[in-house]
Amino acid sequence: MASSPLLNQTTNRVLSLDFFRGLTVAAMILVNNPGDWAHIYAPLEHAEWNGCTPTDLIFPFFLFIVGVSIVYAMGSRKVDPTQHGKLILKALKRAFILFALGLFLSLYPKIFTNPMEALAHVRIPGVLQRIAVVFFISAVLFIKCSEKTLFRLMILLLAGYWVLMNFVPVPGIGEPNMEKETSLAAWLDRSILSEAHLWKLSKTWDPEGILSTIPAIASGLFGILVGTHLKRRDLDAATKVAWLFSTGCLAVFLGLAWGLQFPINKSLWTSSFVLYTGGLATLMLSICYWIIDIQQYNRFTKPFVVYGVNAITVFFLSGLIPRTLGMFSVTDSNGEEVGLQSWLYSGFSENLSPVNASLAWAVSFVLFWLMILWFMYAKRIIIKV
Incomplete structure (x- = not known):
């Protein structure tokens, strides 16, 4: 097999470690951002105690x-x-x-x-x-x-x-x-x-x-x-x-x-x-x-590697988005003022069951950041904290 293009030996990076870190952070963002906290699949919730x-x-x-x-x-x-x-x-x-x-x-x-x-x-x-x-x-x-x-x-x-x-x-x-x-x-x-x-x-x-x-x-x-x-x-x-x-x-x-x-x-x-x-x-x-x-065997790793090399950055910025959305409101089709996130989420909740709509929102959030991180990775933008 050819050596991995994602593993840079000169920077002492281990591809599997970046993959594992990225997988962990992507999962963290997934479980932290459901569309509706009242409707979550059991594996995506913390144990009660x-x-x-x-x-x-x-x-x-x-x-x-x-x-x-x-x-x-x-x-x-x-x-x-x-x-x-x-x-x-x-x-x-x-x-x-x-x-x-x-x-x-x-x-x-x-x-x-x-x-x-x-x-x-x-x-x-x-x-x-x-x-x-x-x-x-x-x-x-x-x-x-x-x-x-x-x-x-x-x-x-x-x-x-x-x-x-x-x-x-x-x-x-x-x-x-x-x-x-x-x-x-x-x-x-x-x-x-x-x-x-x-x-x-x-x-x-x-x-x-x-x-x-x-x-x-x-x-x-x-x-x-x-x-x-x-x-x-x-x-x-x-x-x-x-x-x-x-x-x-x-x-x-x-x-x-x-x-x-x-x-x-x-x-x-x-x-x-x-x-x-x-x-x-x-x-x-x-x-x-x-x-x-x-x-x-590393062809499947890149989506998670791009998460892994900017792990703290994406975790921090992903935490800002819901808080920022909560600052704004819009007028819906019924003429009522609703929060911007609720308005965006209605596109999921109106077409899916409550628990699937909640999961779809979370997955969309992960994919949204994946696009941004992929661009950053392609441009070799790694923000070190």
């Missing part, structure tokens, strides 16, 4: 990919201790930008119409904010620690979080528990951030809260450990894939077993959830690596 749906895999997969990407972005410079300061400063700058972009999404568009109200009730945690924290801490640990130390730290984070959630009494409530509003994680979010700055749909806890960021860092370290093995030059491709596949299966098994006592739960980002999703991500990456980079 305990459990794991395909949608619940998306965010941990992305944090895992962040970890793998750290290895490829910083691995060659890590060996030189004189470069550590520059690497950490660069990571801090990127983390600050990511966190600021997340806050902007929380503030937009109210920050332009009622800035004081927006600041008083802005949600401080969020997806980009968690990515920023996990990226920075994982990057610093990767730069300063050995592979064995990283593994021990990952285990310590998972075990420590298990101890906190299962054995530390909740102030003002009592016994340790894993309920939405009365867990230690919920109490800590309310105590430090206050209810005004938490997830607007609950205001008493946050799925990207403070305490649950501890095991989320472990998701990043999981990716670093896998990326470190994937990048090794002393192993042949078959051995790498066999090791990754075996590791993924073991992690899934351990996650399911631990989940019998410490339930798999995305909102709490439980330790069992980290192992289960990290194992599935490892399996997914090993399969992609074998098919795309080793066997060179």
Whole structure:
């Protein structure tokens, strides 16, 4: 087979990693933008609490990919201790930008119409904010620690979080528990951030809260450990894939077993959830690596690669569109004033069943961004955050 035209060896990019990242981001945009939140196919919804749906895999997969990407972005410079300061400063700058972009999404568009109200009730945690924290801490640990130390730290984070959630009494409530509003994680979010700055749909806890960021860092370290093995030059491709596949299966098994006592739960980002999703991500990456980079079956990859190379950019901009559409209204055929997004969506809802119309809108949104990203890729426009 001919070598892939999409894999640029000089830039140290792994095509399967860009594909996996792009697939994950496209899925994230799909599930975040249904036409009607009241009508969604079950696999495209998060689990009500305990459990794991395909949608619940998306965010941990992305944090895992962040970890793998750290290895490829910083691995060659890590060996030189004189470069550590520059690497950490660069990571801090990127983390600050990511966190600021997340806050902007929380503030937009109210920050332009009622800035004081927006600041008083802005949600401080969020997806980009968690990515920023996990990226920075994982990057610093990767730069300063050995592979064995990283593994021990990952285990310590998972075990420590298990101890906190299962054995530390909740102030003002009592016994340790894993309920939405009365867990230690919920109490800590309310105590430090206050209810005004938490997830607007609950205001008493946050799925990207403070305490649950501890095991989320472990998701990043999981990716670093896998990326470190994937990048090794002393192993042949078959051995790498066999090791990754075996590791993924073991992690899934351990996650399911631990989940019998410490339930798999995305909102709490439980330790069992980290192992289960990290194992599935490892399996997914090993399969992609074998098919795309080793066997060179890559003709199907480009739509997702174009998503992968501008992942943060498209995630941020796709979050702006619904918020921007909500600022405008139009007059419909009945002479009534309706929101611009509702008016656009009526073209789907009038011709399809509610759940199919909702899905069609989401798919159209993904395809809309695919056209833009394809153009950017063709023009070699890659916006690095």
